């Protein structure tokens with residue numbers, strides 16, 4: 417069977433790069449009319465996997481070993497041991513929260529895909545997709561810890577901005 421892929425829809429988002437990275441972005445996935453019927457019943461799931469084509473990455477440069485997240489202070493590992501978008505087939509896979517479905521438009525939280533990204537497939541989250549204590553390398557743990565700190569710092573910053581805006585609003589009322 418020939419390998420044939422076609423998008424079933426596209427991502428629509430105005431979220432910042434930071435929100436995409438931190439998993440806080442709310443995006444829409446607009447499914448093509450010809451596939452709309454295939455969405456029936458999806459709204460009964462709280463979480464779904466989105467498979468997408470990272471269409472904006474430069475053509476793959478045959479590099480099979482990469483620094484995780486481009487961090488030169490971490491030793492190179494095989495590209496398949498990373499979530500790098502620079503891979504032979506630039507397919508993205510993200511578990512997102514399904515907020516709503518209105519017709520053929522899904523509203524999702526946590527999708528790390530740019531506006532215009534072609535969506536290849538959507539699948540409900542299954543209990544078997546989870547494992548309680550997966551083994552991961554040390555660099556992975558360190559990067560996870562760092563990104564948790566970065567998320568917290570961003571939330572504090574946003575909180576401060578909101579607080580300051582509130583003060584300003586109460587002064588002007």
Ligand SMILES: C[S@@+](CC[C@H](N)C(=O)[O-])C[C@H]1O[C@@H](n2cnc3c(N)ncnc32)[C@H](O)[C@@H]1O
Pocket residue numbers: 436437469470471472473499500501507508509510528529530532533534
């Ligand atoms: C590291 S990839 C990982 C995607 C998915 N979570 C995974 O693990 O397969 C996600 C990053 O790729 C970038 N990105 C998102 N959409 C893209 C697109 N359409 N083309 C190229 N890069 C994209 C963004 O910087 C985003 O934070």
